[in-house]
Amino acid sequence: MITSWRExxxxxxxxxxxxxxxxxxxxxxxxxxxxxxxxxSEAAVAGLFTTNKVQGACVRYSRRVVRGGAAQAVVxxxxxxxxxxxEQGDTDNRTMADWVSRHLRIPPDRVLTxxxxxxxxxxxxxxxxxxxxxxxxxxxxxxxxxxMAARAIMTTDTYPKYRAAEADADSWVAPIRxxxxxxxxxxxxPNMATMLAFITTDxxxxxxxxxxxxxxxxDASFNRVTVDGDTSTNDMCVLIASGMGHGxxxxxxxxxxxxxxxxxxxxxxxxxxxxxxxxxxxxxxxxRVNGAVSASAAHSLARTIAESPLVKTALFGxxxxxxxxxxxxxxxxxxxxxxxxxxxxxxxxxxxxxxxxAFDRDTAHDYLTNKEVVLTLDANMGExxxxxxxxxxxxxxxxxxxxxxx
Amino acid sequence: MITSWRExxxxxxxxxxxxxxxxxxxxxxxxxxxxxxxxxSEAAVAGLFTTNKVQGACVRYSRRVVRGGAAQAVVxxxxxxxxxxxEQGDTDNRTMADWVSRHLRIPPDRVLTxxxxxxxxxxxxxxxxxxxxxxxxxxxxxxxxxxMAARAIMTTDTYPKYRAAEADADSWVAPIRxxxxxxxxxxxxPNMATMLAFITTDxxxxxxxxxxxxxxxxDASFNRVTVDGDTSTNDMCVLIASGMGHGxxxxxxxxxxxxxxxxxxxxxxxxxxxxxxxxxxxxxxxxRVNGAVSASAAHSLARTIAESPLVKTALFGxxxxxxxxxxxxxxxxxxxxxxxxxxxxxxxxxxxxxxxxAFDRDTAHDYLTNKEVVLTLDANMGExxxxxxxxxxxxxxxxxxxxxxx
Numbered sequence: 001m002i003t004s005w006r007e008x009x010x011x012x013x014x015x016x017x018x019x020x021x022x023x024x025x026x027x028x029x030x031x032x033x034x035x036x037x038x039x040x041s042e043a044a045v046a047g048l049f050t051t052n053k054v055q056g057a058c059v060r061y062s063r064r065v066v067r068g069g070a071a072q073a074v075v076x077x078x079x080x081x082x083x084x085x086x087e088q089g090d091t092d093n094r095t096m097a098d099w100v101s102r103h104l105r106i107p108p109d110r111v112l113t114x115x116x117x118x119x120x121x122x123x124x125x126x127x128x129x130x131x132x133x134x135x136x137x138x139x140x141x142x143x144x145x146x147x148m149a150a151r152a153i154m155t156t157d158t159y160p161k162y163r164a165a166e167a168d169a170d171s172w173v174a175p176i177r178x179x180x181x182x183x184x185x186x187x188x189x190p191n192m193a194t195m196l197a198f199i200t201t202d203x204x205x206x207x208x209x210x211x212x213x214x215x216x217x218x219d220a221s222f223n224r225v226t227v228d229g230d231t232s233t234n235d236m237c238v239l240i241a242s243g244m245g246h247g248x249x250x251x252x253x254x255x256x257x258x259x260x261x262x263x264x265x266x267x268x269x270x271x272x273x274x275x276x277x278x279x280x281x282x283x284x285x286x287x288r289v290n291g292a293v294s295a296s297a298a299h300s301l302a303r304t305i306a307e308s309p310l311v312k313t314a315l316f317g318x319x320x321x322x323x324x325x326x327x328x329x330x331x332x333x334x335x336x337x338x339x340x341x342x343x344x345x346x347x348x349x350x351x352x353x354x355x356x357x358a359f360d361r362d363t364a365h366d367y368l369t370n371k372e373v374v375l376t377l378d379a380n381m382g383e384x385x386x387x388x389x390x391x392x393x394x395x396x397x398x399x400x401x402x403x404x405x406x
Numbered sequence: 407m408i409t410s411w412r413e414x415x416x417x418x419x420x421x422x423x424x425x426x427x428x429x430x431x432x433x434x435x436x437x438x439x440x441x442x443x444x445x446x447s448e449a450a451v452a453g454l455f456t457t458n459k460v461q462g463a464c465v466r467y468s469r470r471v472v473r474g475g476a477a478q479a480v481v482x483x484x485x486x487x488x489x490x491x492x493e494q495g496d497t498d499n500r501t502m503a504d505w506v507s508r509h510l511r512i513p514p515d516r517v518l519t520x521x522x523x524x525x526x527x528x529x530x531x532x533x534x535x536x537x538x539x540x541x542x543x544x545x546x547x548x549x550x551x552x553x554m555a556a557r558a559i560m561t562t563d564t565y566p567k568y569r570a571a572e573a574d575a576d577s578w579v580a581p582i583r584x585x586x587x588x589x590x591x592x593x594x595x596p597n598m599a600t601m602l603a604f605i606t607t608d609x610x611x612x613x614x615x616x617x618x619x620x621x622x623x624x625d626a627s628f629n630r631v632t633v634d635g636d637t638s639t640n641d642m643c644v645l646i647a648s649g650m651g652h653g654x655x656x657x658x659x660x661x662x663x664x665x666x667x668x669x670x671x672x673x674x675x676x677x678x679x680x681x682x683x684x685x686x687x688x689x690x691x692x693x694r695v696n697g698a699v700s701a702s703a704a705h706s707l708a709r710t711i712a713e714s715p716l717v718k719t720a721l722f723g724x725x726x727x728x729x730x731x732x733x734x735x736x737x738x739x740x741x742x743x744x745x746x747x748x749x750x751x752x753x754x755x756x757x758x759x760x761x762x763x764a765f766d767r768d769t770a771h772d773y774l775t776n777k778e779v780v781l782t783l784d785a786n787m788g789e790x791x792x793x794x795x796x797x798x799x800x801x802x803x804x805x806x807x808x809x810x811x812x
Contacts, residue, residue: 054736119729323525
């Protein structure tokens, strides 16, 4: 059981053994656009990658590195996805990794790469070279390095997203630190393939267990965030364990389960930031479904509601339009009976026994003007629950995506 | 084979034996909101209804009428969906049908009902009564009646949608007339459950064949239109055959197949209007997929591209952003290999062999400013094709849906 959880204002370098940097090399019009995370020594690595059949060069490459189980650096560029660039794309991606490898004197197959940005533009390697040089020189630990790195991976995000915590559990020999950063905003949808996320920990944990922990933590966090149902070609979640702390997870069991809980908590905190900062979002929306006949039915109901453009535009309008929520639930293609269901907007019961109930519209409307709102649908048909996080659809979603030109 | 196809400016009363009316009874803030279609004598009827598990009272009721195979009138109200209103909703729906039945002296189980509008508001029966009285008195044939009826079923549509044609085929004894009207705009998605559509014909055709013809025609037309992936609780497509013309289809065979072709042509013409007038749409987008490994793969690819918010916002911005189209194809969960695929924006080849090709951006951009644009994805993996129609996502989609309050 987790016995203490101390969140700190920090990111990927909070766990022992990590340094990071975020610099500008001119890939984006303004701001930092090149990040580096480095572990002092070779670290265990786990990773999850996009399920999209169109994949960036970094995804093909980093998947192989993760398969080796060990890594020591992650190099990330924004502003250019290096996707659909043919062999040139693969060559440029390898070159970016090689430059980091030579600079830091670590084997090239221990360097992960990640790219985000426009598809189909050749990576400007002069800028990348400059990025590597600047980032290696800027490597540091502490809040400044954490925020600069988190800023450098942003695309249409409006603020950097990073989190860190020190946890302890009665099953552990020592506290464990976990840090992380992510970027998202658009192209966010469940099924891994959701965003870039980089998580670090100072626990010592073998790669197979690390992979299992990441899979379970992502499934309960990043894979439950949806902005627009679209899924990127480049997205990945990577977890690096330096083993430089005193915590150790050597096998399945209580200590491992507690590690999964702690990792899930950190990932959930990051994931909610992705929805909160969804393109054009004015609020974070939590869609809770209870009483579904199965876990997958619960997830389908929550996801279908969370992805419905009509629900999301109603939420932007602060309108407790329960008809749209019921309509979305009704098309989720899973067992659902409106006669048995209830729907709450925040604490306000708005629908029951197949029909709307009298409720105070001003109260519900005012509630929906909050920055965080919860919709709770009880199907009352079974025992299964799920939660999906999303945001509303505003004018700015259209603006950002219509004006983000190739 | 269809040997002649003459389109005329007309709608549901163009085939022999039909009258219609569209009147105002105060259900909407402005404009006509109550429509009636009547056949001179008992007619054969076919119908397809929403797959949503939350269904309007009219859907439950009209499905039973269609099961009987015969109908003589359709009464339609806009402004109120009469959905999620419990037993009161069913009672009010039956009352609306009864009033029409008594006025026109036809059996109550020969009257179909349809409602569209806000969910969860009780139907104001005083207005409905007035609507029935006014509509019965206004019944007429001809273009004015056709357009008034088509106007009266609109919700957020910006113009009435009606079509009519006289067709002839070498397998027929006489020409057949087909007319129709529909409404859509939002909540449009495949799988029937897409809109309200009312089609009339003067052919004599038994109900089982009529149902089969409607199923096939809808599958190739209305079910291939998507605006936002959302699916309404109330939508239906009804086909009424008066048998008042000289055309007759008595069994499966060439004459029936030719009838399906003619019906599909009319329905496709109406369906494209639904996409063209999608909420906030600035253009009609045709997504063609060729070379898929199966019919369902072709459909999934076309539908996933057509429903992608990132593709739709790029189209609003007139941006030939092939990366987003490929991204959408890649997440369709069907066999697809970008290395084999090609993508055309209009006639312009923009993607081939896994990578973008050099193309004139101004030409592609200018092409996308047209009111009708075509995207063609060739998967080059098989022999199957499909087409889906959609529209772009503009600021007005958000405006309409955020401000359309309950």
